[in-house]
Amino acid sequence: MAVQDIYPISLRLLGRPVLVVGAGPVAARRAKGLLDAGALVTVVAPEAEGGVRALADAGLVRWRERGYLAGDLDGVWFVQTATGVAEVDSLVAADAEAQRIWCVNASDHEASAAWTPAVAEVDDVKIAISAGGDPRRAAVLRSAVAVALECGDLPLRRHRTSPGASGSVALVGGGPGDPGLITVRGRRLLAQADVVVADRLGPRDLLADLDPEVRVIEVGKAPGHHLVPQQQINEILVREAQAGHRVVRLKGGDPYVLGRGGEEALFCRAQGIDVEVVSGVTSAVSVPAAAGIPVTHRGLAKAFTMISGHEELSNVPAGSDHTVVLLMGVGTLRRSAELLAANGRGPDCPVGIIENGYGADQRVTIGTLAGIADQAEAAGVANPAVIVVGDVVRVSPLAAVALAKAKISID
Structure with missing residues (x-):
């Protein structure tokens, strides 16, 4: 045959x-x-x-x-x-x-x-492969195609829906921006989406791989400039889901870590919309790692506090053995450094700033609480950036030279 x-x-x-x-x-x-x-x-x-x-x-x-x-x-x-x-x-x-x-x-x-045939099923897609009467060959091919579907490398979007089909919303954490750091589940949901409501800091490169018929609604926010108010974002999610669409809210980092994902989930569920939350790799941990900085490290730090740079820092545990991670903190860096230095850390406490983590233009600035604000100002440090304060900064391979220079400038 x-x-x-x-x-x-x-x-x-x-x-x-x-x-x-x-x-x-x-x-x-x-x-x-x-x-x-x-x-x-x-x-x-x-x-x-x-x-x-x-x-x-x-x-x-x-x-x-x-x-x-x-x-x-x-x-x-x-x-x-x-x-x-x-x-x-x-x-x-x-x-x-x-x-x-x-x-x-x-x-x-x-x-x-x-x-x-060799058969695999992913969501509501069933694939069947025949390979010239060679069942082992068919099984290997079947498994490879199934993995590609599971990972979202193949388009899963429906082009024919049943009348009256209900839509859904998935709050997907895309990680710090590198398309390779989104979860497998998040990537698959993106491949199934009819509408993507996209943030500025999400894995933007993945948008180019979407089906041409997928609508991308830009709602990105920048410090001090909210292009689309949060209430309007909530209403967009509900409106598109009520129209029967599969909606992916693609965020940077994790939806529930300073991402207002909780507000969006509550609003959608209050309107009877099915919501799935897909955790992402939060920039609070991953971006420091991109610079070789762990937020905890044996003998240096057993715990860390993540906080918005706009928040009061006086209640953060004192001592450089407790790591502080500041998000959205460039604009208030000078004030934050003064507060942390005065709250038991001292002026020599190491600080690392990682701009555009995992991006082609990633840049790392390392100093101490005494001089980091001046360094950042002179270098033109800007958001998106993650600021790490504590002894763990010393673990970075970039730290030794940078801290030596900072010490000389302080003296």
Whole structure:
């Protein structure tokens, strides 16, 4: 049988009687697959191994405990042979051919009237692969395609929806901006989206891979400049979901870490919209790591506090052995440095500023609380940036030289 001779098609077997001849491991796998399709499965075999016997004991299949008879084909829509005995499988296949019943002959794929493909299911997408009668090759290809679907590398967006279908909202944390740092789940949801409501700091490169019909609504915010007010963003999410769309709210970092994701989730749920929250790699931890700075480190820091740079710092635990991570803190850096230095850390406490973490233009500025504001001002440091205060900054491979220069300037 040549591949050109095959016409791929999906059978709807719900409620229809099918026959499996044989009761070994292959027969058990095929019986389970047919049950998953909703078929009424009868197994014919004088003996059964554990898989088929378990299905029969559970009442999921009817087991005729004997050899095959021609009358077993009466009223059957589909047949699978898997006895392991070529003569028996060929007899069943010949009888099925005479009655114009489709039959898979496990003993002779070349003579078989039908082939069983390797199958995988991702969400509501089912893929079936035939590979020239080579089941192992088909299985490997099936697994590779399934992984690509799982990871969102293939387009999963629906182009045909049922009338009245309800929409949904997914709050997806895209990480610090590098497209490789979004989660697999987030990437898959993005591949399924009809509408993407995008932030300025999310993984923007992924937007170029979207289906051309996907609408991207820009709602990005910058310090002191909110292009779209939060209430309007909430209303956009609800409006698009109520129109039956799959909506992805693509955010930088994590939706629930200074991302106002909680507000968006509550607003959508109050309007009866189904909401999924997909955590992301927060910039509070990942961006320092991009500069070689851990937020905790054995012997240096056992805990850290993440706080907005606009918040009061007087209640942050004192001592440089407790790491402080400031987000959106460039504009208030001088005031923050003074407060932290006066609150038990002292002027020599190390500080690291990482701008555009993981971006091509990432830049790291390292100094101490005494001079970091002047350094940042002279260098033109700007948001997006993450500021790390504490002894952990010393772990960065960039720290030794930078702190030595800062010490000289202080003296």
